[in-house]
Amino acid sequence: MSRADRSQSAQFSRPPSIDRMAQWPDLAPLIGRVGRPLVIEALRAWVDARRGTPEVSDPAACATWCEHRLAPLASSSLRRVFNLTGTVLHTNLGRALLAEEAIEAAVMAMRSPATLEYDLEGGARGERDDHVAPWLCRLTGAEAATTVNNNAGAVLLALSALAAGREVIVSRGELIEIGGAFRIPDIMARAGCRLVEVGTTNRTHLKDYAAAIGPDTAAIMKVHPSNYAVQGFTRTVSAAELVPLAHENGLSVIEDLGSGTLVDLETWGLPHEPTAREAIGAGIDVVTFSGDKLLGGPQAGLLVGKAAFIERIARNPMKRALRLDKVRLAALEATLRLYADPGKLVKRLPTIRTLARAPTEIREQAERLMPAFAQAVGSEWQPRIEAVRGQIGSGALPVDLLPSFALAVTGKGLDRLAAAFRSLPIPVIGRIQDGALLFDLRMLDDEATFAAQLPELAP
Numbered sequence: 001m002s003r004a005d006r007s008q009s010a011q012f013s014r015p016p017s018i019d020r021m022a023q024w025p026d027l028a029p030l031i032g033r034v035g036r037p038l039v040i041e042a043l044r045a046w047v048d049a050r051r052g053t054p055e056v057s058d059p060a061a062c063a064t065w066c067e068h069r070l071a072p073l074a075s076s077s078l079r080r081v082f083n084l085t086g087t088v089l090h091t092n093l094g095r096a097l098l099a100e101e102a103i104e105a106a107v108m109a110m111r112s113p114a115t116l117e118y119d120l121e122g123g124a125r126g127e128r129d130d131h132v133a134p135w136l137c138r139l140t141g142a143e144a145a146t147t148v149n150n151n152a153g154a155v156l157l158a159l160s161a162l163a164a165g166r167e168v169i170v171s172r173g174e175l176i177e178i179g180g181a182f183r184i185p186d187i188m189a190r191a192g193c194r195l196v197e198v199g200t201t202n203r204t205h206l207k208d209y210a211a212a213i214g215p216d217t218a219a220i221m222k223v224h225p226s227n228y229a230v231q232g233f234t235r236t237v238s239a240a241e242l243v244p245l246a247h248e249n250g251l252s253v254i255e256d257l258g259s260g261t262l263v264d265l266e267t268w269g270l271p272h273e274p275t276a277r278e279a280i281g282a283g284i285d286v287v288t289f290s291g292d293k294l295l296g297g298p299q300a301g302l303l304v305g306k307a308a309f310i311e312r313i314a315r316n317p318m319k320r321a322l323r324l325d326k327v328r329l330a331a332l333e334a335t336l337r338l339y340a341d342p343g344k345l346v347k348r349l350p351t352i353r354t355l356a357r358a359p360t361e362i363r364e365q366a367e368r369l370m371p372a373f374a375q376a377v378g379s380e381w382q383p384r385i386e387a388v389r390g391q392i393g394s395g396a397l398p399v400d401l402l403p404s405f406a407l408a409v410t411g412k413g414l415d416r417l418a419a420a421f422r423s424l425p426i427p428v429i430g431r432i433q434d435g436a437l438l439f440d441l442r443m444l445d446d447e448a449t450f451a452a453q454l455p456e457l458a459p
Helices: 003-013 025-034 036-050 059-074 100-111 133-140 151-163 184-190 206-212 239-248 276-281 307-315 318-322 326-338 342-348 350-355 359-377 414-422 447-456
Strands: 087-089 144-148 167-171 194-198 217-223 252-256 286-290 301-305 382-393 401-410 431-433 436-440
Touching: 025 036, 025 059, 036 059, 087 350, 100 326, 133 144, 133 276, 133 301, 133 326, 144 151, 144 307, 144 318, 151 167, 151 184, 151 217, 151 252, 151 286, 151 301, 151 307, 151 318, 167 184, 167 206, 184 194, 194 206, 206 239, 217 239, 239 252, 276 286, 276 301, 286 307, 301 307, 307 318, 326 342, 342 350, 359 382, 359 401, 359 447, 382 436, 401 414, 414 431, 414 436
Parallel strands: 087 382, 167 194, 167 217, 217 252, 252 286
Antiparallel strands: 144 301, 286 301, 382 401, 401 436, 431 436
16 A cells, blocks of 8 residues: 555544534534534534545535434424324324414413412412313303313322222223223222223113112212214113212212313214213213313313312322423413303314314315315326315214315325325325325315425425
């Protein structure tokens, strides 16, 4: 090897120092965006990967490599997407969209100190539930209310506070499992209760509950099967039937409504879903339901019912571990205020507005978008407008379908095309069903932005 070759080889094996590389002008914009520590970390990885090659000392190549390596850290992993799956309240895509009033309230709570647990009138410590409990009582007819971080937490807390160490009776037809392996038997075990199953999968009678009551029984629990339906030869026991039986035997009645709602959805031509007011009116002692599904607010678990039971629940030590923070409380209070004027919900609450969209309106939107959509997809696939039926929610009325219209594509390689839509600046999430890639437009509320990015599609 000549002296020149040996000198060049030594140069490759000894790249510039990390500090010197960090001063390269090519890296200055990246340092400005993500900071010097992350760039130094990337530079060490670059040297390890390119040691012994001429490229290790190439500022432009190094900057490009570091940009790519740090890209996931330079932007939020929680990204905006277009939910065109056909499932309005999609668990994996964040469920309910908040009303503008709720967003403004949440931003205020994030930017400034707030009266989370402070009583302005008395100048002393307050109670955080006081921001939403009066609204929940007004809207449901309950004597008292409290809140936690989600409905699973609400069920867990209610059982722990009212039935720990004792038995709870549940119909076999209501032993549900929902997303994330949330199972009623498992929740009961974690709450320290002993499950007593009654009836069969499809038929449970009042006498089944009566026969199961014993000296260790603390409560009867009803669970709304919000993510499935038992059809055919069936029998369930209503709350109106259960309440007298329970109260005659000194038992409490807990009802988990799951998704839950504060208004009759039939007002907008939607399937009926049991409301919290109906449950309270039937005499249920404690009702639990979600804040981020049909109610249209932030993630929360809501508990309403008789004051004596809610007070026991609120005093349970587990309540502190499950409580809401100021941001979600602010958004929840603002959402609940909207229900004071139900006639305006379809205009002000995104969940109701989306669910209530007329199919004719969706069809017109599809026709407006079809020319740009077809051009973006190209000649390899066959685009068309297709009548479809979507879900209200993956864990909220999934068996009740909504008529809608979709931009549909058929042809070979639909997985590749779906991936291309997910790679757009604002990813577009659809679904593949019966040999077609479908983009259900019921949830498309920003038509202009969706259309503007279609030319960037690279299938």
